[in-house]
Amino acid sequence: xxxxxxxxxxxxxxxxxxxxxxxxxxxxxxxxxxxxxxxxxxxxxxxxxxxxxxxxxxxxxxxxxxxxxxxxxxxxxxxxxxxxxxxxxxxxxxxxxxxxxxxxxxxxxxxxxxxxxxxxxxxxxxxxxxxxxxxxxxxxxxxxxxxxxxxxxxxxxxxxxxxxxxxxxxxxxxxxxxxxxxxxxxxxxxxxxxxxxxxxxxxxxxxxxxxxxxxxxxxxxxxxxxxxxxxxxxxxxxxxxxxxxx
Numbered sequence: 001x002x003x004x005x006x007x008x009x010x011x012x013x014x015x016x017x018x019x020x021x022x023x024x025x026x027x028x029x030x031x032x033x034x035x036x037x038x039x040x041x042x043x044x045x046x047x048x049x050x051x052x053x054x055x056x057x058x059x060x061x062x063x064x065x066x067x068x069x070x071x072x073x074x075x076x077x078x079x080x081x082x083x084x085x086x087x088x089x090x091x092x093x094x095x096x097x098x099x100x101x102x103x104x105x106x107x108x109x110x111x112x113x114x115x116x117x118x119x120x121x122x123x124x125x126x127x128x129x130x131x132x133x134x135x136x137x138x139x140x141x142x143x144x145x146x147x148x149x150x151x152x153x154x155x156x157x158x159x160x161x162x163x164x165x166x167x168x169x170x171x172x173x174x175x176x177x178x179x180x181x182x183x184x185x186x187x188x189x190x191x192x193x194x195x196x197x198x199x200x201x202x203x204x205x206x207x208x209x210x211x212x213x214x215x216x217x218x219x220x221x222x223x224x225x226x227x228x229x230x231x232x233x234x235x236x237x238x239x240x241x242x243x244x245x246x
Contacts, residue, residue, distance in 0.1 A: 030077065
């Protein structure tokens with residue numbers, strides 16, 4: 001790299017517009033820094049995602065991903081506008097992606113897993129949260145916020161516990177009210193489902209291990225632990241969207 005092995009790349013997608021005092025605040029500009037084994041994504045010149053001690057063999061792939069991400073962010077920022085809360089980690093057909101609404105910003109290179117010593121799901125969530133924090137949005141709590149291009153279902157979720165705790169579920173497991181499990185009428189046992197509360201937009205991932213609910217308009221029966229993760233059992237039911245993850 002030139003300039004004493006320091007690269008400062010501002011990956012702009014189109015020119016910047018001038019603003020006046022009466023106009024909205026300037027839109028953020030994204031770039032990346034690469035110096036020896038340390039890389040960073042920048043927001044208005046300030047480091048956001050910071051990466052250190054990157055092995056030489058992995059540097060080209062990770063630098064390329066930072067360049068791609070900065071270009072995508074600039075494209076959105078200088079276009080319709082960037083809303084940090086709309087930055088999401090998305091799992092689509094085995095690809096680990098960072099998206100802004102329906103716009104793809106980055107498909108994560110497998111090299112990240114070798115560098116971070118984490119699986120790509122953990123890496124994807126971590127990178128997305130660093131970016132969200134840098135732009136002032138709240139971090140996402142866990143993989144429950146992964147979405148998918150697969151089938152969706154919308155309806156009411158209920159919960160069941162107490163009497164059923166310790167009893168056998170339909171797939172032969174012991175029901176544990178403290179685990180994130182659920183009953184569904186048709187989905188295969190072991191299916192992992194993203195359950196999103198449509199009022200609060202909080203989500204949780206559950207494993208299907210039982211059958212039910214057999215009440216009109218109810219599409220899933222959650223364990224108390226799963227229900228409380230996105231709402232309150234005192235409400236009895238909540239309107240949710242189901243997304244099949246696997």
